[in-house]
Amino acid sequence: MPENTESTENTESGARVAGARRRPSGLGEILRRVAVPALAAALLAGTAAPGVAAADGTAVPEAAPGQDRPELQKVVQEIVDAGYAGMQLRVRDRRGEWTGSAGVRRLGGTATVPTDGRFRIGSATKTFTATLVLQLVAEGRVGLDDPVAEHLPRFGLDRRITVRMLLQHTSGLFDHTGQYYPDGTVVPGIPWQGKEWVDRRFHTYRPEELVRLALSKPATFEPGKGWSYSNTNYVLAGLLIEKVTGRSYAEEMKRRILRPLGLRGTVVPGTRPGIPGPHAHGYHRYQDAGQWKVVDVTRQNPSWIAGAGEMISTTEDLQTFFSALQGGRLLPARLLAQMRTPHPDSGGLYGRYGLGLYVKDTGPECSGIVLNHNGSTNGYGALMYSTPDGRKTMIASITLGDAAIDQAQVFPKALDRLLKEVFCGD
Structure with missing residues (x-):
């Protein structure tokens, strides 16, 4: 998903563009524009899971059998009560591993949200994509400061745009999902919300098509002269992976990350619209001829976002992946350090942006630096x-329903409440 529609990921940023500001990335944007219901949510009690190994290989103390975490379950329920259809949460810390959920699997039903359910992860896909690119850098097959045009000459890219700039969002490339500027100007891209998207939600886009659309629009700034979140950067990163390896983006993801880590609940769907395995349904609220309508959009073709946000996963798989990444199992230390080095002009709700992830300082009274990427x-x-050591993780999914809520107000407060409970609770 694009960070753009994506999440409140942003209210997130206020992305800095040498003069231009990109629409908030991630969950924020979408959550601002999609309304969700305050349902009388059925509660699924949280359960404790066995102890696991931290990213550095040391053991995390095993949670006592049947141990409950009422403080975590309370936060999950509060977030659902704020207007979301459902939520599942997985936390691992010194007390062990805990999972819980609240809300309903489907509007109008009573089945609870599964704690092992699959969901669309949107721009969290970018961390996977960045990791693949950096693995190729580690192997000497591509350089971080190589001109992208050397590897993908068919697009006629500005030769000043480097691989690093794609991963860091400093290329200045127009976002194919649309560009938002500080003065309120909006330059549209492909449809990603409303009736136009609903009517075309099974349409197939080719990555090359998305890139050429972006290149037909003016750049937001000269390469390296600003920061602006652009999904086009990661569509190009996916194409770069294919060019360098000679394999598809999906196959390379399976070969390098999914299979080695045993991420059996994670898929790169390509053009396939369904979500395999147990899952909660997601909904989109939009206006049509002056009337508000709600449609089940669980099935949708994610090709419009490709390597920038197409993946499907589970809370368990995301926890495994993110812990392995932070623990140095996927990248050498020098590249992990660069991944965690944020650009000074980036910033917002999630922190500052490095190479495929955000770096947020929660302060000395909490856990200090926390790495993240929402979507x-x-x-x-x-x-x-x-x-940073992968010993404390928080993974969650949220499903949207049919009630109108002010995402710009609700999501940041909900996220802050959750982060304080998990990362400041000790």
Whole structure:
């Protein structure tokens, strides 16, 4: 999903563009524009899971059998009560691993949200994509400061645009999902919300088509002269992976990350519209001829966002992946350090942006630096957080329903409440 529609990921940023400001990335944007219901949510009690190994290989103390975490379950319920259809949360810390959920699996039903359910992770996909690119850098097959045009000459890219700029959002490339500027000007891209998107939600886009659309629009700034969140950067990163490896983006993801880590609940769907396995339904609220309508958008073709936000996963798989990444199992230390080095002009609700993830300082009274990348697409939102050592993680999914809520107000407060409970609770 694009960060753009994506999440409140942003109210998130207030992305800085040398003069231009991109629409908030991630869950924020979408959550601002999609209304969700305050349902009398059926509660699924949280359960404790066995102890697991931290990213550095040391053991995290095993949670006592049947141990409850009422403080975490309370936050999950509060977030659902604020207007979301459902939520599942997975937390791992010194007390062990806990999972819980609240809300309903489907509007009008009574089945609870599964704690092992699949969901669309939106822009959290970008961390996977960045990791793949950095693995190729580690192997010497591509350089971080290589001109992208050397590898993808068919697009006629500005030769000043480097691989690093794609991963850091400093290329200045127009976002193919649309560009938002500080003065309120909006330059549209492909449809990603409302009736136009609903009517075309099964349409297939080719990555090359998305890139060429972006290149037909003026750049937001000269390469390297600003910061602006652009999904086009990561569509190009996916194409770069294919060019360098000679394999598809999906196959390379399976070969390098999904299979080695045993992420059996994670898929790169491509053009396939369904969500395999147990899952909660997601909904999109939009206006049509002056009337508000709600449609189940669980099934949708994610090709419009490609390597920037198409993936489907579970809270368990995201926890495994993010812990492995932070623990140095996927990248050498020098590249992990660069991934965690944020650009000074980036910033917002999630922190400052490095190479495929955000770096947020929660302060000395909490856990200090927390790494994250959230995401959303129509109907779904994802939260992915970890301390640098991978020993404390928080992964969540949120499903949208049919009630109108002010996402710009509700989501930041809900996220802050959750982060304080998890990362300041000790």
